[in-house]
Amino acid sequence: MDTTLDDKVLSQPLEQQALDHVWIHSAQWNDLAKGGKLKVIERAEGSYIYDNHGRRYFDALSGLYVVNAGHGRKEIAEAIGAQAAKLAYVSSANMTNTPAVQLADKLASLTPGDLNRIFYCSGGSEAVESALKIAKQIQSLRGFKNRKKIIARKGGYHGATFGAMSVSHGRNEEYFAPFMEGVSFIASPNRYRNEFGLEGEAGDLRCAEALEEEILAQGPETVCAFIGAPISAANGTHVPSAAYWQKIREICTRYGVLMICDEVICGFGRTGAMFACNRFGVTPDLMTMAKGLTSGYVPMGAVAVSDKAYEVFKDTDAQLAHLLTFGGQAVAAAAALKNIEIMEREGLDTAGLRIEAALGKLFEPLKAHPTVGDIRGAGALWVLDLVQDKKTKENFGKGLAAQRHPYIQRLSALLEERGVLTRLMGTIQLVPPLIATDAELAEVVKAIDESLSIAEQEFQFR
Numbered sequence: 001m002d003t004t005l006d007d008k009v010l011s012q013p014l015e016q017q018a019l020d021h022v023w024i025h026s027a028q029w030n031d032l033a034k035g036g037k038l039k040v041i042e043r044a045e046g047s048y049i050y051d052n053h054g055r056r057y058f059d060a061l062s063g064l065y066v067v068n069a070g071h072g073r074k075e076i077a078e079a080i081g082a083q084a085a086k087l088a089y090v091s092s093a094n095m096t097n098t099p100a101v102q103l104a105d106k107l108a109s110l111t112p113g114d115l116n117r118i119f120y121c122s123g124g125s126e127a128v129e130s131a132l133k134i135a136k137q138i139q140s141l142r143g144f145k146n147r148k149k150i151i152a153r154k155g156g157y158h159g160a161t162f163g164a165m166s167v168s169h170g171r172n173e174e175y176f177a178p179f180m181e182g183v184s185f186i187a188s189p190n191r192y193r194n195e196f197g198l199e200g201e202a203g204d205l206r207c208a209e210a211l212e213e214e215i216l217a218q219g220p221e222t223v224c225a226f227i228g229a230p231i232s233a234a235n236g237t238h239v240p241s242a243a244y245w246q247k248i249r250e251i252c253t254r255y256g257v258l259m260i261c262d263e264v265i266c267g268f269g270r271t272g273a274m275f276a277c278n279r280f281g282v283t284p285d286l287m288t289m290a291k292g293l294t295s296g297y298v299p300m301g302a303v304a305v306s307d308k309a310y311e312v313f314k315d316t317d318a319q320l321a322h323l324l325t326f327g328g329q330a331v332a333a334a335a336a337l338k339n340i341e342i343m344e345r346e347g348l349d350t351a352g353l354r355i356e357a358a359l360g361k362l363f364e365p366l367k368a369h370p371t372v373g374d375i376r377g378a379g380a381l382w383v384l385d386l387v388q389d390k391k392t393k394e395n396f397g398k399g400l401a402a403q404r405h406p407y408i409q410r411l412s413a414l415l416e417e418r419g420v421l422t423r424l425m426g427t428i429q430l431v432p433p434l435i436a437t438d439a440e441l442a443e444v445v446k447a448i449d450e451s452l453s454i455a456e457q458e459f460q461f462r
Ligand SMILES: Cc1ncc(COP(=O)(O)O)c(C=O)c1O
Pocket: 123, 124, 125, 126, 128, 157, 158, 159, 160, 229, 262, 263, 264, 265, 290, 291
């Protein structure tokens, strides 16, 4: 195999050490090594990250949809330090700690309806894994021993551990099958390429009907739960109407199916409300969260469970058959509390609405680009859907294939030259920290506009 390194990379020892020893998640080694694309980030402030050569980049994906409160928050760092000095860790079994209690109380007040019971974990996959196990145990304790099946959605992503991966549509059959049994996938809202050929809300509602059809096809007495992200970034950031989620809620209730909303990306202000469920006016039975819970200052995840769903644990002498060593770790809880305090103080929970209005306007002229098929989003969660042909809506491939398409690679390089780092696959994603100013957003959109113009001319898209 040709593993020749880019000269630039060889002369930079930290990058070389990283190439030698760090296993970068989900990256292809040769892409990083040959392309000299591996970045070692040293510091960050506000909406910007700085590499070890002092180059500045706008963090257009908030890390990985994480840094909602922005980088360089000294207050969070201080809260972390103070809590670590006072109490870092006590067992998560049989006891808890002060910040974990305070955080649970806070989360209960922020989540919709009666989501008042908080199970802590260390990240999004663990949150989903935990929600699936909790849902299965609830059904069993309620006497529904056969309710084991999970209905998820096409295009959805819920994590990398086995249970979470099993309910993720892009799961890799070749490497990892067999998966958790009893998972099926239904259509997900998509107003640009709707599976049923419908437009607008009618298309969303038809996707909700697909849940009822699937429950009936599987046999309601065998279905444990439905899982979906309020707005699925993995599936292209299609924004359904509130009516879609309300219909999903109604169908789940009617058939005794537990509704799990995966707010790992959508939570903590990302869609212009503390949780997207607030925006859509629904209360699921279980809600997963992570990422923006601490804005990435330390890892943490959680599952919020409704009083109604938790009830069976009070009524029986069953204990939850699930234990994670780091659930409710005190330092993580202190970081989350400070993060939420900042979000509330600075109005970051609703800053997404300002960003939505600003990006809505800024993006308007970009619709004229020949390779921009659609621009959509909510709050601070947006994509430009890239197409080779606006009429046929032919895209640039899926996943890695799209990432490696010469046009997408060129666009990525042009954006990087302009100091913008984001994720480019079939779409350009713009998911800024919630503190991004209108002026910063205008600069980023200008960089996207320029990059598109140059790449389109070079590749003769008109
Ligand atoms: C909706 C959703 N759920 C779960 C996860 C898994 O989270 P983590 O990577 O923290 O395990 C992700 C990750 O991006 C996600 O987008």
